[in-house]
Amino acid sequence: MASSNVVILGGGFGGARTALVVRESLESSHRVTLIDRRETMHLCGMNPMLVVGERDPATTTRSISRLAERGVDFRLGEVTSLDLESREVTTDTGVVPFDHLVVALGASYDWSAVPGSDSAHSFYSFEEAVRLRDEIAGLRGGTIVIAAARPPYKCPPAPLEMGMLLHWLLGRRGVRDDFDLKIFIPEPAPLGVAGPDAVARVRAALEERHIELHTACGVVEVSGREASFSDGSSLEADLIVTVPVHRCPGVVAESGLTEGGSWVPVDPDTLETSVPGVFAIGDVNVIPIGEGKAIPKAGVFASGQAETVGLLIASRINDQEPPPAYDGQGECFLTFSDSEAALVGGTFLAPDGPRVGLGEASQEAIRLKEEFEQDWRRFVI
Ligand SMILES: Cc1cc2nc3c(=O)[nH]c(=O)nc-3n(C[C@H](O)[C@H](O)[C@H](O)COP(=O)(O)OP(=O)(O)OC[C@H]3O[C@@H](n4cnc5c(N)ncnc54)[C@H](O)[C@@H]3O)c2cc1C
Known part of the structure; x- marks a missing residue:
């Protein structure tokens, strides 16, 4: 041969x-x-x-x-x-x-697609995540905006997860009431790919945590402390975190x-x-x-x-x-805190159409997330 x-x-x-x-x-x-x-x-x-x-x-x-x-x-x-x-x-x-x-x-990431976003924060690369961690450690209060520009972007639960985890972190520090958390996504609904039940539950989880969600509203420009959105609105924030346009x-x-x-x-x-x-x-x-x-x-x-x-x-x-x-089988994590996460996904190419959903939040999902991390380090996945 x-x-x-x-x-x-x-x-x-x-x-x-x-x-x-x-x-x-x-x-x-x-x-x-x-x-x-x-x-x-x-x-x-x-x-x-x-x-x-x-x-x-x-x-x-x-x-x-x-x-x-x-x-x-x-x-x-x-x-x-x-x-x-x-x-x-x-x-x-x-x-x-x-x-x-x-x-x-x-x-690859196209920062020029959203003018000014390269001077804002992000968590879509390792270096940016470290810089954001250090910035948040020094913040005493104010408005934090997490904004995606346009689909598709990696791991659609990620901006929602970032918001949930910031809520948890600020609560643990005892300063949650000093912050407003706002998420802007370009899609008409959060995790729409997982069906109406998942959408309703994600919305409820955000409301419970007093995290404001704006849908069909991608970020189009950042200028200093001001972020502008695809629906024509804009707002000022103390920290602007964007999800870059992917190419x-x-x-x-x-x-x-x-x-x-x-x-x-x-x-x-x-x-x-x-x-x-x-x-x-x-x-x-x-x-x-x-x-x-x-x-x-x-x-x-x-x-x-x-x-x-x-x-x-x-x-x-x-x-x-x-x-x-x-x-097309696979599941991602939507993490709420250090002790609670949910799995979102299923079989996207099932013969009778996608079978996708959002599981219940549990500590077991945190254990699976840690296992995922270990498997990744050992090249099992
Ligand atoms: C914040 C965030 C959270 C996420 N959460 C999850 C999650 O919970 N679960 C999950 O499954 N996924 C998650 N993802 C998504 C996941 O990281 C990506 O979907 C995955 O890495 C894609 O794998 P890939 O092999 O296609 O590309 P990559 O893993 O990006 O690999 C591409 C490789 O190509 C190399 N490369 C690119 N161009 C060149 C070139 N010209 N020459 C040489 N080398 C080059 C790069 O160095 C890189 O090593 C997340 C991503 C982000 C940003």
Whole structure:
């Protein structure tokens, strides 16, 4: 059997998992290469907990280069272009040919899409989460605004979770009454993807905590202490926290894989793009689920797609039966405090339509969240 080159772009949730699944399923004569611009990766899902002082950055980081110990050829470098015809990837350190390619480069942030937002706060990267944590520690009172710009953005529960956790933190400090908490989201309802029951329960949980929610109201500009919104309104706040506009990485869009759209369309069963043997998984792709909705951008989905793609590529190389079609299964956490969280998600590609919901808040979900974190550090997900 001729030896194959499997090349994976990106060592985040999707890329790292694909590399391990495909490596474990192939003879050592086949090469599995993973390229990333970074050697270490931070678990963004823990950023809201980090902001409220409930996570140590040292335990929410993993080393991508450690994949080399498990037979993956790790290359540190910036991917600068994809040539899908000659089947080559160019990086700032050389050209890498491929037989099978998995694009798992995630989403990039466009701060210029909301003028002034780069001077506000955020929690969508590790560095910003640390800066926000330090800023909040010094605040004595006032109005805090958490505002998303436009969908899609990673982990749709995250702005809601950030608000709930700030409520909990300020309460624990005994200063909750000195603050107004306001959340602005562009969607018509919070967690609409999880159905009307979830929407009603999230609204009730926010009201109970006196957190003001504004829907269909994305942030469009930040100017000093003033935030302006898509409905024409604006307000002054002591702290403005934004969720950036997400875009497909430039190198992917330039390759033509987005086919004129914003994200890479794929076959929902196999995650294969329109180019045979080229797959796109995780935040970089779009998988519609009806009613204008799509599978959310979250690590659990990137990881689930990685399992399917890793097994599928290996089955093609080994000339075996393909794995079952991807089912869109996954759940995210909506955390309320250090002792209470709920799971939101389900099976997005069930044959009779998405089966998605919001579970009850419990301490058990906190335990599952900690398990998720440990599994992530050990590359199990
Ligand atoms: C605040 C917040 C909370 C979240 N909470 C959750 C949660 O509770 N549960 C959950 O499942 N998900 C959560 N997520 C979402 C999750 O982090 C992402 O959906 C997930 O990381 C996507 O995985 P991915 O493999 O597609 O991309 P990523 O994990 O982003 O990986 C992309 C990789 O590509 C590399 N890369 C990009 N461009 C280049 C280039 N040109 N050259 C070389 N390397 C490049 C990057 O360095 C990166 O390592 C959250 C995200 C945020 C921001």
